[in-house]
Amino acid sequence: MANAYIQDVLAQVKARNSHEPEFLQAVEEVLETLEPVINEMPELQENAILERMVEPERVILFRIPWVNDAGKVVVNRGYRVQFNSALGPYKGGMRFHPSVNLSILKFLGFEQVLKNCLTTLPMGGGKGGSDFDPHGKSDGEVMRFCQSLMTELYRHIGTATDVPAGDIGVGAREIGFMYGQYKRIANESSGILTGKGLSYGGSLIRPEATGYGAVYFAENMLATRDEDFRGKVCAVSGSGNVAQYCTEKLNELGARVVTLSDSNGFIYDADGIDAEKLAYVMELKNVKRGRISEYVKKYPKATYTADQRPWSVKVDCAFPCATQNEISGKEAQTLVNNGCRVVSEGANMPSTPEAIEVFVSNKVLYAPGKAANAGGVAVSGLEMTQNAMRLSWSREEVDARLKEIMKNIHDNSWNAAKQFGNEGNYVMGANIAAFLKVANAMVAHGVV
Numbered sequence: 001m002a003n004a005y006i007q008d009v010l011a012q013v014k015a016r017n018s019h020e021p022e023f024l025q026a027v028e029e030v031l032e033t034l035e036p037v038i039n040e041m042p043e044l045q046e047n048a049i050l051e052r053m054v055e056p057e058r059v060i061l062f063r064i065p066w067v068n069d070a071g072k073v074v075v076n077r078g079y080r081v082q083f084n085s086a087l088g089p090y091k092g093g094m095r096f097h098p099s100v101n102l103s104i105l106k107f108l109g110f111e112q113v114l115k116n117c118l119t120t121l122p123m124g125g126g127k128g129g130s131d132f133d134p135h136g137k138s139d140g141e142v143m144r145f146c147q148s149l150m151t152e153l154y155r156h157i158g159t160a161t162d163v164p165a166g167d168i169g170v171g172a173r174e175i176g177f178m179y180g181q182y183k184r185i186a187n188e189s190s191g192i193l194t195g196k197g198l199s200y201g202g203s204l205i206r207p208e209a210t211g212y213g214a215v216y217f218a219e220n221m222l223a224t225r226d227e228d229f230r231g232k233v234c235a236v237s238g239s240g241n242v243a244q245y246c247t248e249k250l251n252e253l254g255a256r257v258v259t260l261s262d263s264n265g266f267i268y269d270a271d272g273i274d275a276e277k278l279a280y281v282m283e284l285k286n287v288k289r290g291r292i293s294e295y296v297k298k299y300p301k302a303t304y305t306a307d308q309r310p311w312s313v314k315v316d317c318a319f320p321c322a323t324q325n326e327i328s329g330k331e332a333q334t335l336v337n338n339g340c341r342v343v344s345e346g347a348n349m350p351s352t353p354e355a356i357e358v359f360v361s362n363k364v365l366y367a368p369g370k371a372a373n374a375g376g377v378a379v380s381g382l383e384m385t386q387n388a389m390r391l392s393w394s395r396e397e398v399d400a401r402l403k404e405i406m407k408n409i410h411d412n413s414w415n416a417a418k419q420f421g422n423e424g425n426y427v428m429g430a431n432i433a434a435f436l437k438v439a440n441a442m443v444a445h446g447v448v
């Protein structure tokens, strides 16, 4: 990379955040694709736009004391990273997972700013969460934890300030508990969170949106080669919200999904995880809160491989829908060697830099998470719109809007890559399309 301004900023980011590997990875991945625009727009350097974009506007860190079922006081750490509000209120999920730290939330917040911009809806970017692990906790423990978290967080959020949502470990149950506590403290019913239940202001299709969106994006990529999903064999990783609805949509479009996973291993079902098997997985994961290994007891023709990810299986398409850095360079090469030609990221930053290099250099139709998984936050934006209008759209209407948004993100990313001489490179296209819009808004706002 030749551009001196980008190199200077990267060096500063590394010096200042040397203990934050995921954040550095996300920033480096974006900055190294921006050279063509930085070269053409000296005003960006004059306004220190890159320096400002890599620094969160605000980071809130707080303690979350709560009482477990044994009567013991437990203290977790809570965060909200309010990264960039140039385009609208901070918007992004809350993650509950023992691995949560500032590096992970800053990488997610940084990505969220660009992702939200791609949706074309007026949303800034943020992310938050806690090192709390919901696995193995009772509903009562999860409720007390969520109430304690919101008792601090409520003063930092608002419909025009910051609107959190779900992410890993935060689904309908957790959103409900957080919403209830917000309403109680603030004495108001408002669209303060998205991903809410339908009966109290949620949007139809929000639960499905991230998984469906990743498939819609891939459908658009396949269309550039006059192909569709019929008969395609697909690997999906994870077995949570995004993986479940990704599988549902792939089934609907005629593909055969042969894998799912969790943090302990993956299942392989050569016959395909059809609608009936998927309903079993949804009950297993969302209600019983069990492990994916239990699938093979119910469907003995399938196999379970402990401590492995599903990327060794021969597939046409891969949908990483679990977590960051879940595809190494070696695994990417295995996928490509086995004939995989489409990768659409339901998760945030699931491919390592080495894996991205393998996909791009082998001309895989590769959609980075900030483009491919933007459907979730897009429908969150639509939930905010419906809340503001105090009405609800039908399933068909929201799904049609989601499809249109995913097509626009695809086309805008494609066109930006083409304009800057790298046709077919969705990494560069998505980064440039989003960056330019955020940067221009920041220039317009002056030095803030």
Ligand SMILES: NC(=O)C1=CN([C@@H]2O[C@H](COP(=O)(O)OP(=O)(O)OC[C@H]3O[C@@H](n4cnc5c(N)ncnc54)[C@H](OP(=O)(O)O)[C@@H]3O)[C@@H](O)[C@H]2O)C=CC1
Pocket: 166, 167, 168, 169, 170, 171, 210, 238, 239, 240, 241, 242, 243, 261, 262, 263, 264, 321, 322, 323, 324, 346, 347, 348, 373, 374, 376, 377
């Ligand atoms: N929900 C949403 O709307 C959006 C989510 N995303 C991203 O999609 C991904 C999945 O989120 P979501 O489905 O909502 O989360 P869920 O909590 O519903 O599911 C997460 C899944 O990923 C697995 N997983 C989590 N951590 C790891 C790990 N370290 N190694 C292997 N597997 C892991 C979980 O397994 P286990 O149960 O063993 O932990 C589980 O199967 C995340 O990257 C998230 O940031 C992106 C956009 C929007």
Ligand SMILES: O=C(O)CCC(=O)C(=O)O
Pocket: 091, 092, 093, 094, 112, 115, 163, 164, 165, 166, 167, 194, 348, 373, 374, 376, 377, 378, 380
């Ligand atoms: O719906 C939202 O606000 C955020 C979803 C999210 O966390 C993400 O896009 O990674």
